[in-house]
Amino acid sequence: MTTVLAASTMVHTRAPGKINVFLKVGSLLDDGYHDVAIAYQAVSLCEDVRAYRADDFSVSVSGPVDLSRVPTDGSNIGIKAARLLARRTGYRGGVRLEIEKHVPVTGGMGGGSADAAATLLACDALWGTNISREEMLGLASELGSDVPFALTGGTAIGTGRGDQLSPALAKGQFQWVLALSDSGLSTPAVYEELDLHRHRHAQDIFPADAAPIVDADVLQALRAGDPHMLAECLHNDLQAPALQMEPSLAAVIELGEKNGALAGVVSGSGPTVAFLTADLDSALELQIALSAAQMKVVRATGPVHGARIITD
Ligand code: C5P
Numbered sequence: 001m002t003t004v005l006a007a008s009t010m011v012h013t014r015a016p017g018k019i020n021v022f023l024k025v026g027s028l029l030d031d032g033y034h035d036v037a038i039a040y041q042a043v044s045l046c047e048d049v050r051a052y053r054a055d056d057f058s059v060s061v062s063g064p065v066d067l068s069r070v071p072t073d074g075s076n077i078g079i080k081a082a083r084l085l086a087r088r089t090g091y092r093g094g095v096r097l098e099i100e101k102h103v104p105v106t107g108g109m110g111g112g113s114a115d116a117a118a119t120l121l122a123c124d125a126l127w128g129t130n131i132s133r134e135e136m137l138g139l140a141s142e143l144g145s146d147v148p149f150a151l152t153g154g155t156a157i158g159t160g161r162g163d164q165l166s167p168a169l170a171k172g173q174f175q176w177v178l179a180l181s182d183s184g185l186s187t188p189a190v191y192e193e194l195d196l197h198r199h200r201h202a203q204d205i206f207p208a209d210a211a212p213i214v215d216a217d218v219l220q221a222l223r224a225g226d227p228h229m230l231a232e233c234l235h236n237d238l239q240a241p242a243l244q245m246e247p248s249l250a251a252v253i254e255l256g257e258k259n260g261a262l263a264g265v266v267s268g269s270g271p272t273v274a275f276l277t278a279d280l281d282s283a284l285e286l287q288i289a290l291s292a293a294q295m296k297v298v299r300a301t302g303p304v305h306g307a308r309i310i311t312d
Pocket of ligand 1: 032188
């Protein structure tokens with residue numbers, strides 16, 4: 001996408017984590033994925049990638065989050081992203097990646113997806129592969145359903161697997177407080193739990209061929225930049241199965257809502273709980289209250305922009 005930095009020995013990129021302010025899950029498709037309708041918001045918790053010229057592929061990870069579940073072998077999504085780009089462009093060399101993680105790991109906030117997006121952008125610039133935006137979005141989609149959104153950022157509607165994006169009009173900044181969990185939840189396992197639940201209760205939520213859509217009041221709340229309106233329509237179909245698998249999250253949501261959050265919702269497949277607050281003061285107060293209850297919390301604002309090159 002850019003040749004400006006083609007001669008550099010290191011490229012530094014940054015990509016955001018996300019909150020799903022609305023997530024509706026439709027049918028299970030033949031490819032094992034579900035048809036979804038998502039309203040994504042990119043938030044100010046970001047992943048930093050530094051990519052260095054190298055003969056082979058390697059990765060190291062650092063950062064203020066629990067890194068114990070992050071692989072540093074070929075199964076690391078950064079390595080997968082770099083290898084995919086090399087394969088598709090015929091690039092013969094490798095890369096050494098340093099990933100600085102700030103998004104909770106397996107927390108439902110798209111940290112791995114941000115790593116993949118930041119890596120694609122970094123390697124493209126480092127290697128001078130010069131692929132188009134459309135090609136990069138295509139590679140992103142192959143790497144994971146949320147990876148295209150980590151490239152584009154902002155506020156967007158995702159359909160299909162969540163990878164077909166259209167921008168959504170959004171005003172202002174939303175203030176979030178995120179309650180982190182020591183455990184992680186596996187995205188496929190949470191989707192599976194939802195399917196089991198629907199099967200057990202014979203829930204026919206959609207006519208077989210009807211695709212889910214994002215409710216109009218969500219789009220209106222985002223357009224108005226009004227946290228009170230948005231709080232009324234935060235929704236996540238994956239919340240019930242996530243609570244089934246991690247029952248303690250129900251008390252977390254209740255505690256946040258008792259301490260000034262406008263609403264709380266499990267983010268993506270969880271277990272991170274995202275609390276929307278009215279303003280910065282309420283966010284700070286909520287952060288203090290949840291910390292006093294021995295919970296790990298971080299604040300974030302959104303929307304922020306997608307993956308970009310850092311030129312410091
Ligand atoms: O695309 P990604 O690698 O993030 O998806 C991880 C897993 O989550 C998939 O293998 C699938 O089990 C589940 N998934 C799904 N429907 C989606 C997105 C993810 O069932 N739209």
